[in-house]
Amino acid sequence: MSIETGYRLADNSRQLRRLFDERVRGLGITGPQARLLLSLERNPGENQAFYAERLEIEPITLTRIVDRLEEAGWIERRSDPADRRARILHLTDKSRGIVTRLRVSVEGLFEEMLAGFDAGERAVFADLLERIATNLAAARQPEVAHG
Structure with a gap:
């Protein structure tokens, strides 16, 4: 990427x-x-x-x-x-x-x-967005585990 x-x-x-x-x-x-x-x-x-x-x-x-x-x-x-x-x-x-x-x-x-995206692509896209949101939320948390 x-x-x-x-x-x-x-x-x-x-x-x-x-x-x-x-x-x-x-x-x-x-x-x-x-x-x-x-x-x-x-x-x-x-x-x-x-x-x-x-x-x-x-x-x-x-x-x-x-x-x-x-x-x-x-x-x-x-x-x-x-x-x-x-x-x-x-x-x-x-x-x-x-x-x-x-x-x-x-x-x-x-x-x-989402025109042109089939149902499977839409589901994968939604899942990927959710994973990105989770990663971004984790990145904003204090680094407790690394301290």
């Missing part, structure tokens, strides 16, 4: 994010707002710090996104019983429609991305 593979992976990721942002804009929502809504669906009931880290954005940026989505009635903040300074984010019933449309849009985007 060469460094070109890394460049290709990063470039594909950038292109996918750009296309995602363009598609969700057609639904009347920004890319960061859509990523937060989908993250709330996938990882419900976490505090704002969790989502800021997950989306790799500053907490103040997340707060602005949350403010807009809360004004639209798509999410709500609730007090965290474990930490009264923290707020837990939740999807509202009103947001279910947009989240469903986002999911359909993303699934269509992935179908386009």
Whole structure:
């Protein structure tokens, strides 16, 4: 494997994010707002710090996104019983429609991305991505075993 593979992976990721942002804009929502809504669906009931880290954005940026989505009635903040300074984010019933449309849009985007891949290739690709994610997560862990 060469460094070109890394460049290709990063470039594909950038292109996918750009296309995602363009598609969700057609639904009347920004890319960061859509990523937060989908993250709330996938990882419900976490505090704002969790989502800021997950989306790799500053907490103040997340707060602005949350403010807009809360004004639209798509999410709500609730007090965290474990930490009264923290707020837990939740999807509202009103947001279910947009989240469903986002999911359909993303699934269509992935179908386009994987056009020409048969079921076996898709399964291998998903497995390889999972292994890469595991390796990257392990690389971020403190080197306890090597110390």
